[in-house]
Amino acid sequence: MNFKKIIILLLASFILTGSSVRAATEKECFEKLSRGIFKFNKGVDRIIIKPVAKGYNKLPKPIKKGTGNFTSNLGTMLTVPNHILQGQWSKAGESAASFVINTTVGVLGFGNPAAKLGLENQQEDVGQTLGAYGFGAGCYFVLPILGPTTVRDTVGMVADTFVDPFAHVTIREKELANVSGSQIDYFSVKGAGAIDFRADNMTNLDSLEKNSLDEYAALKSLFLQNRAKKISNTFSSEDDDWEEFNK
Amino acid sequence: MKKLINTLVFVAATLVCSYSFSYNSDPKIFIAELLDDAVNTLSDKNISISDKNKKIKTIALQNVDMVALGMYTLGPVRKTLDQKTLEKYKILFEKYFLKSLTSRLADYSSQKFEIIGAEQKSEVYTIVSSKIIESSSQPEIKIDWRIYTKDPTKPLIRDLIVEGLSLAKTQKEEFNSILSSNNNDINILFSKLEEFIKN
Numbered sequence: 001m002n003f004k005k006i007i008i009l010l011l012a013s014f015i016l017t018g019s020s021v022r023a024a025t026e027k028e029c030f031e032k033l034s035r036g037i038f039k040f041n042k043g044v045d046r047i048i049i050k051p052v053a054k055g056y057n058k059l060p061k062p063i064k065k066g067t068g069n070f071t072s073n074l075g076t077m078l079t080v081p082n083h084i085l086q087g088q089w090s091k092a093g094e095s096a097a098s099f100v101i102n103t104t105v106g107v108l109g110f111g112n113p114a115a116k117l118g119l120e121n122q123q124e125d126v127g128q129t130l131g132a133y134g135f136g137a138g139c140y141f142v143l144p145i146l147g148p149t150t151v152r153d154t155v156g157m158v159a160d161t162f163v164d165p166f167a168h169v170t171i172r173e174k175e176l177a178n179v180s181g182s183q184i185d186y187f188s189v190k191g192a193g194a195i196d197f198r199a200d201n202m203t204n205l206d207s208l209e210k211n212s213l214d215e216y217a218a219l220k221s222l223f224l225q226n227r228a229k230k231i232s233n234t235f236s237s238e239d240d241d242w243e244e245f246n247k
Numbered sequence: 248m249k250k251l252i253n254t255l256v257f258v259a260a261t262l263v264c265s266y267s268f269s270y271n272s273d274p275k276i277f278i279a280e281l282l283d284d285a286v287n288t289l290s291d292k293n294i295s296i297s298d299k300n301k302k303i304k305t306i307a308l309q310n311v312d313m314v315a316l317g318m319y320t321l322g323p324v325r326k327t328l329d330q331k332t333l334e335k336y337k338i339l340f341e342k343y344f345l346k347s348l349t350s351r352l353a354d355y356s357s358q359k360f361e362i363i364g365a366e367q368k369s370e371v372y373t374i375v376s377s378k379i380i381e382s383s384s385q386p387e388i389k390i391d392w393r394i395y396t397k398d399p400t401k402p403l404i405r406d407l408i409v410e411g412l413s414l415a416k417t418q419k420e421e422f423n424s425i426l427s428s429n430n431n432d433i434n435i436l437f438s439k440l441e442e443f444i445k446n
């Protein structure tokens with residue numbers, strides 16, 4: 001099956017499920033396969049990602065902080081168009097200002113002087129934009145290496161590469177404002193971001209693994225809650241199921 | 248005489264325990280005091296691990312709404328179970344929760360907490376916001392405490408919301424996954440809980 005066919009299949013399932021899945025995000029596409037891929041990902045994490053993240057955690061704090069800032073600043077290039085697509089003009093302005101300040105004053109984004117000026121840099125992607133438009137998540141599944149996702153977020157992830165100027169310059173090797181790059185740049189930045197995330201969450205993920213009866217289900221719940229929070233840009237711990245115990 | 252001394256020691260110990268585990272009823276101060284107590288216990292080098300765990304368990308049993316949390320976590324299946332089965336679940340859940348809690352707290356015992364504020368969400372709920380201060384091993388983590396305040400003199404913890412993610416909800420969905428993939432057979436959940444408690 002070629003790449004185009006996969007995209008068409010994903011889009012078709014997205015359209016078929018999109019209208020009615022807002023309340024059915026727990027639905028699995030193919031749980032057995034996803035659990036298998038989850039095990040595979042755990043193996044990759046144990047053999048490669050975790051040891052690298054452990055080594056990364058031993059680096060001096062300024063280097064770690066700088067790497068996190070650098071990848072996060074490049075992520076702002078995807079955030080700005082998504083804020084615009086969601087009609088969040090002031091947030092788009094804040095993110096754009098954050099990007100300009102951090103890229104210049106912050107030396108290519110290794111520093112984060114924008115934060116000191118109160119400019120918040122949220123991370124937005126096309127999956128979140130689709131969610132904000134009212135598209136449901138579709139069913140849940142796990143991708144090799146990339147991890148947990150939903151149909152909507154997978155469509156969003158592919159669309160990200162068309163919306164993100166950084167992906168335009170690197171993956172498609174097009175020149176933008178005299179800046180050019182290669183696919184290696186794109187995957188290096190994404191890889192560094194993943195290691196930074198894994199290193200930051202070393203204790204959290206170890207604790208989750210140790211204390212879960214079903215780690216797959218726990219991670220699925222955390223992933224879906226996190227996406228819902230990012231889409232609504234609010235946090236709500238309300239759950240009707242508590243009502244019964246409030247009497 | 249020996250009996251009398253033993254009785255006096257027991258009464259004194261009980262009084263000390265009940266005093267040390269009685270926290271302020273204001274949700275914000277309640278969490279601040281509870282965290283202080285828990286962190287001091289875990290970092291005290293003069294207390295054995297077994298005594299630390301005992302104290303943490305006592306703190307949890309007195310300040311977490313264990314029955315409501317257990318029933319919430321069980322999800323809709325609870326409505327289909329008889330009283331005897333529910334009682335068995337309550338016992339297993341409590342043991343599971345306490346073991347999991349001591350393990351999790353041990354993971355975070357070297358971290359420093361700070362209370363940020365509190366917001367009354369309804370007549371029965373207040374959210375207390377706190378954070379784990381950034382360290383070399385991990386970034387700042389925001390933790391909200393969902394406090395049940397139906398009895399204003401005795402606030403109880405019902406949920407921990409870490410960076411916007413509810414641990415009670417995660418637990419509920421984890422149990423639900425085990426049940427739904429085993430035809431809602433509660434005995435499978437029981438055996439998984441027993442296995443966790445034993446190991």
